Amino acid sequence: MSKKVAFLQGNEAAAHGALYAGCNFFAGYPITPSTEVSEVLSIELPKIGGKFLQMEDEIAAMAAILGASLAGAKVLTSTSGPGLSLKQELVGYGCIAEIPCVVYNVMRGGPSTGMPTGPSQSDVMCAKWGTHGDHPAICLTPASVQETYEEIIRAFNLSEKYRTPVMVMPDEIVAHMRERIVFPEPGEVEVTPRKSPTVPPEQYKPYDTSFGDVPPLAAFGSGYKFHVTGLNKASDGFPTTKANLVQAEEERQVRKVDANIDDIVQFEEYLLDDAEVAVVAYGSTSRSARYAVNVAREQGIKAGLFRIKTFWPFPDKQIKALAGRVKGIVIPEMNLGMCSLELERCAQGKVPVLGIFRVDGEPINPDQILDKIKEVK
Amino acid sequence: MSFDYDKYLRPGKLPHIWCPGCGHGIVMKGLIRAMDTLKLKKEETAIVSGIGCASRLPGYIDCCTLHTAHGRAAAFATGVKMARPEMNVILCGGDGDGTAIGGNHFIHACRRNIDMTYIIMNNYIYGMTGGQFSPCTPTGHKASTTPYGNPDPNFDIAKLAIGAGATFVARGTAFHANQIDKLIVEAIQHKGFSVVEILDDCPTTYGRRNKYKSVIEMMNRLKDVAVPVKAAEKMTAEQLQGKVLTGVLYKEDKPEYIAEYAKVIERAKAAK
Ligand SMILES: Cc1ncc(C[n+]2csc(CCOP(=O)(O)OP(=O)(O)O)c2C)c(N)n1
Ligand code: SF4
Ligand SMILES: [Mg+2]
Numbered sequence: 001m002s003k004k005v006a007f008l009q010g011n012e013a014a015a016h017g018a019l020y021a022g023c024n025f026f027a028g029y030p031i032t033p034s035t036e037v038s039e040v041l042s043i044e045l046p047k048i049g050g051k052f053l054q055m056e057d058e059i060a061a062m063a064a065i066l067g068a069s070l071a072g073a074k075v076l077t078s079t080s081g082p083g084l085s086l087k088q089e090l091v092g093y094g095c096i097a098e099i100p101c102v103v104y105n106v107m108r109g110g111p112s113t114g115m116p117t118g119p120s121q122s123d124v125m126c127a128k129w130g131t132h133g134d135h136p137a138i139c140l141t142p143a144s145v146q147e148t149y150e151e152i153i154r155a156f157n158l159s160e161k162y163r164t165p166v167m168v169m170p171d172e173i174v175a176h177m178r179e180r181i182v183f184p185e186p187g188e189v190e191v192t193p194r195k196s197p198t199v200p201p202e203q204y205k206p207y208d209t210s211f212g213d214v215p216p217l218a219a220f221g222s223g224y225k226f227h228v229t230g231l232n233k234a235s236d237g238f239p240t241t242k243a244n245l246v247q248a249e250e251e252r253q254v255r256k257v258d259a260n261i262d263d264i265v266q267f268e269e270y271l272l273d274d275a276e277v278a279v280v281a282y283g284s285t286s287r288s289a290r291y292a293v294n295v296a297r298e299q300g301i302k303a304g305l306f307r308i309k310t311f312w313p314f315p316d317k318q319i320k321a322l323a324g325r326v327k328g329i330v331i332p333e334m335n336l337g338m339c340s341l342e343l344e345r346c347a348q349g350k351v352p353v354l355g356i357f358r359v360d361g362e363p364i365n366p367d368q369i370l371d372k373i374k375e376v377k
Numbered sequence: 378m379s380f381d382y383d384k385y386l387r388p389g390k391l392p393h394i395w396c397p398g399c400g401h402g403i404v405m406k407g408l409i410r411a412m413d414t415l416k417l418k419k420e421e422t423a424i425v426s427g428i429g430c431a432s433r434l435p436g437y438i439d440c441c442t443l444h445t446a447h448g449r450a451a452a453f454a455t456g457v458k459m460a461r462p463e464m465n466v467i468l469c470g471g472d473g474d475g476t477a478i479g480g481n482h483f484i485h486a487c488r489r490n491i492d493m494t495y496i497i498m499n500n501y502i503y504g505m506t507g508g509q510f511s512p513c514t515p516t517g518h519k520a521s522t523t524p525y526g527n528p529d530p531n532f533d534i535a536k537l538a539i540g541a542g543a544t545f546v547a548r549g550t551a552f553h554a555n556q557i558d559k560l561i562v563e564a565i566q567h568k569g570f571s572v573v574e575i576l577d578d579c580p581t582t583y584g585r586r587n588k589y590k591s592v593i594e595m596m597n598r599l600k601d602v603a604v605p606v607k608a609a610e611k612m613t614a615e616q617l618q619g620k621v622l623t624g625v626l627y628k629e630d631k632p633e634y635i636a637e638y639a640k641v642i643e644r645a646k647a648a649k
Contacts, residue, residue, distance in 0.1 A: 025456070025459070025460055027456065043645070046638075046641050046642045046644075046645030046646070047642075047645045047646055047648075047649050049642055049646075051459045051460065051638065053455070053456075053459060055452065055455075055485070056452075056481050056482065056485040057481060059449065059452065059482075060449075060452035060455075060481070060482055060485070061452075062452075063445065063446075063449040063452030063453045063455075063456065063482075064452050064453070064455050064456035064459070065456060066445075066453060066456060067425070067443065067445075067452070067453035067454060067455065067456025067457040067458075067460070068456035068457065068459060068460035069456075069460075070443065070456075070457060071423075071456070071457045071460035071461040071464070072460060072461070073456075073460040075456075089446055090446060090449065093445070093446050201420070219461075220423050220441040220443075220457060220461060220464065221420070221421060221423070221441065221461040221463065221464045223420050224420065224441075225419055225420050225439060225440055225441050225442075226441065226442075227387075227435070227436055227442045227443075227444070228442070228443045228444065229436070229444040230428075230444065230445065230446055231444070238390070238436065239436070
């Protein structure tokens, strides 16, 4: 049997990917350029008995998905820049209370209202540093419509597996372009279920580390009673200010992601084996980068592409190895230098990191990247 | 025999954080009695709060309890209830939490009319942070940030709730402790979004600054200003000057949101 094929926009693919992953609850607030996710899910979720809510603002949407997730639902919200800023306090709530959820954020020009319909990649730092306090961060940056579909599913899986919010951040180009997409069959792509408690309700503690760094999460209304708070908490879920407990809990929350980087981080290497110049790129910019690398190769320049799929945690190990092999790194991005800071950190001064930074609402074209590749001596 | 509160309290969580004389504990006892009257199952009841002294209430009750972020209780609760409509969902918090930072969620929760009950403990002040003025601090009164008297006009929470579309609105006081559970019982039984405002006291940060010599004096004030709606019908406008109506202030039968959403699901399935 041939697979189902469609011609979809990135945002539409995100909505369908969420449904494949078992999303049954969505709350959002309209904002360009992400609104199509809401529109598709407002049609599709009720058909499967799921819930679609348009809330009074992005804060409410974030709160609603966290509440629904605690009640056992698989949840998604979608937004863009200004909305992401509003959600941030509660993203932190999701991190400290360890509530699985997926936040889909389409990157448009910013700060503030910026360029609502212009592409950008300037929210990537916000994905990690947007909410206050130490916390884990997982952020995926898809580069095509197909990949947006697949990465949304992976985001749901990671959020359930690690009991933490996960962000998916396409830039506006990926979110709004239309491409052919091939849908996987039901059951073809793994969908990770939530780790539920195995102990009887009287023994249940929501942060019981005897089950590992990711303790099982019961659902409200499933027979388990427990307390959830945004205060620093002990394993029983109740607030604590005991120094040793707070330190241990904070460290565990970050460690549960950091100790599993190899499981989380995905990337693509293209023509890097013998490369002297590595272009590092993500999202739609990586498509121009691939083209530029191909042209460079035709001209006899040994260029290759390292495409970041998982922006956070950052692929430190791979970039450090790369920096030891090439003569220079080129980073095109639609911001004034964000990924480049991470690359410089990983390169540790061993090789130059040359940036191409555009914030004018125009995509970075292959010629610009090719010119930069040629600057590496 | 005296009422056994322990059956709804979490073992080992007392003493509570509230100051001596704080009215929040009186409200908690009222809620527990109401839960008992209605025989609410603990594991099928969610209590959701924001941040503040009042919002610490859920931590003491042995149910599914969710202490959210400042002002966000109504929005979190909306998610819980929509994901599990069979649960009893009760919200609680302070005047600041519900009408300042959470004001937007509050009015929209009233408008949606989801079958939940919201208990607002109105002590006219931000107690937890040390007594800054809230949207409910009466004009002219003192708070740590209105040293010359509060220039802001204050909200009437019950009127706000009615205006925003809540379908059951009641008001009680911490002095009239025996009435609290009865109002909460009626609110929970009501199908739709119900709001119960309890006029409360914060001796520590509000009473002190506003020349109340004791908690008893604050309680006496609540006794003096409260007029049951029935009694008010026989009073003149002059007699009602400076009084606050208590009891069930508003009740209306209106389509409840979850029932309406069930129809959306039916229509969507039919269109498939
Ligand atoms: C986003 C945010 N802003 C401010 C605060 C600080 N804060 C904590 S409690 C509170 C006021 C609580 O007042 P109220 O809701 O009336 O409860 P009360 O303490 O009086 O019972 C404030 C301003 C906070 N926790 N979070
Ligand atoms: S500060 Fe006020 S509101 Fe807070 S516990 Fe003390 S008396 Fe109650
Ligand atoms: Mg208060």
